[in-house]
Amino acid sequence: MPQPDFYPAPTTVRIWRCKYVSQCKVRGCLKRANLIAEKTDVAGRHVRQIELCTQHCEVVIESE
Numbered sequence: 001m002p003q004p005d006f007y008p009a010p011t012t013v014r015i016w017r018c019k020y021v022s023q024c025k026v027r028g029c030l031k032r033a034n035l036i037a038e039k040t041d042v043a044g045r046h047v048r049q050i051e052l053c054t055q056h057c058e059v060v061i062e063s064e
């Protein structure tokens with residue numbers, strides 16, 4: 001299982017409601033993801049998206 005790859009480069013995170021069933025991408029978390037953190041770079045280009053549960057989504061927002 002790939003580790004979540006949080007970019008150290010300056011990025012913007014946008015949070016979307018997850019419309020499909022997916023598991024939280026944080027290692028060891030077995031919860032259902034209900035949010036998607038979409039990362040974009042300084043130019044607003046899509047970098048990647050990470051499916052997260054509510055709890056881990058808050059952690060990601062606070063760390064940005």
Ligand SMILES: [Zn+2]
Binds near residue numbers: 024054055056
């Ligand atoms: Zn989680």
